[in-house]
Amino acid sequence: MIKKDKKIASLLRDGRELYHTQDLGVLWGTSKENTLYTTIKRYIAGGLLFRVHKGLYSTKKINQVDEIKLGLSSLHRYGYLSTESVLVKDGIIFQDIKYITFVSSISKRFKINNTYFLVRKMNSKYLHNNAGIYIKKNQRIASKERAVADMLYFNPKYHFDGKNIIDWEKVKEIKKEIGY
Numbered sequence: 001m002i003k004k005d006k007k008i009a010s011l012l013r014d015g016r017e018l019y020h021t022q023d024l025g026v027l028w029g030t031s032k033e034n035t036l037y038t039t040i041k042r043y044i045a046g047g048l049l050f051r052v053h054k055g056l057y058s059t060k061k062i063n064q065v066d067e068i069k070l071g072l073s074s075l076h077r078y079g080y081l082s083t084e085s086v087l088v089k090d091g092i093i094f095q096d097i098k099y100i101t102f103v104s105s106i107s108k109r110f111k112i113n114n115t116y117f118l119v120r121k122m123n124s125k126y127l128h129n130n131a132g133i134y135i136k137k138n139q140r141i142a143s144k145e146r147a148v149a150d151m152l153y154f155n156p157k158y159h160f161d162g163k164n165i166i167d168w169e170k171v172k173e174i175k176k177e178i179g180y
Contacts (some may be wrong), residue, residue, distance in 0.1 A: 006156040007039065008048060015064050018073040021055045024041045052112060068139050071100050079104030080133055080140035083120065083154070092162045097131040103127065103142070103150055114128035120154055123180075131177040132170075153180050 007028050011019075015139060021036065030036045040057065043049040049057045056074060058065055068081055071106060083101040087093045099109075099116035106120035132146025148171045151158050160180060 007043075011048075011059055015056055018052070018069065019049075019057050019059075020073075020076060024057065026040075050094050061073050066137070067100055068141075069137075070112055070115070072100060072139060074110065074112060075102065075104055075106075075108075075119060077105055078128065079119065080142055082142035082147045082150045082180050084118075084151075086144055087151065087160070088140050090144040090145060090147070090165075092148065092160050092166060094161045103161070120150075122150070122153065126153070126180050129178045132174045145174050147172045149178065149180075 010027050016023075019027070021040070024040060024052055025031065025036045028036070028039070030039065036108045040049060043120060044051055044057070049059060049145050050061055052058050052062055052065075052070065053074065054075075062070070072079055072081075079102045081101070082103045083130065084093065084095075084097045084099075085101045088095070088097055099118045103122050104119050105121060105127060106119060107122055108117075108119040110117050112118075130150065132143045135141070148160065148166055151160075152171075152175070
């Protein structure tokens with residue numbers, strides 16, 4: 001029981017909401033796979049952990065976890081919020097999008113807890129350039145100019161509803177700095 005209390009305490013001290021299986025193994029100092037999976041299974045049964053999907057767990061119920069954080073953690077690789085998600089938020093496109101959009105090193109569509117995610121694959125020589133990307137709550141998010149540049153990378157003929165609120169000079173600078 002004391003060992004179990006230490007594991008719970010380490011989760012609470014760590015403060016993150018989302019953990020991959022490997023993260024829990026490192027946090028708990030568990031190198032034995034069977035012990036790790038047994039502990040995770042017991043914590044899920046006891047309501048201390050919630051399964052998001054295979055290999056990803058939360059200390060909160062899934063509907064209480066920030067959707068962007070959930071999507072980025074599910075990717076389990078470098079990625080950032082961009083394209084439609086940023087463009088709608090900034091009033092550049094008016095469509096009602098049904099998914100949260102990310103840019104990463106893979107192309108993928110997935111759903112978690114009634115939230116849809118779309119991930120677009122960008123060439124790694126452009127992907128890791130931080131021009132126009134800022135960090136908010138430990139999440140990488142494209143500025144509206146970077147989101148416009150990214151959208152043009154994926155679809156050069158894309159139609160923007162709010163063309164007049166785009167700083168095209170900044171978009172041009174970002175495209176030049178990134179190299180696409």
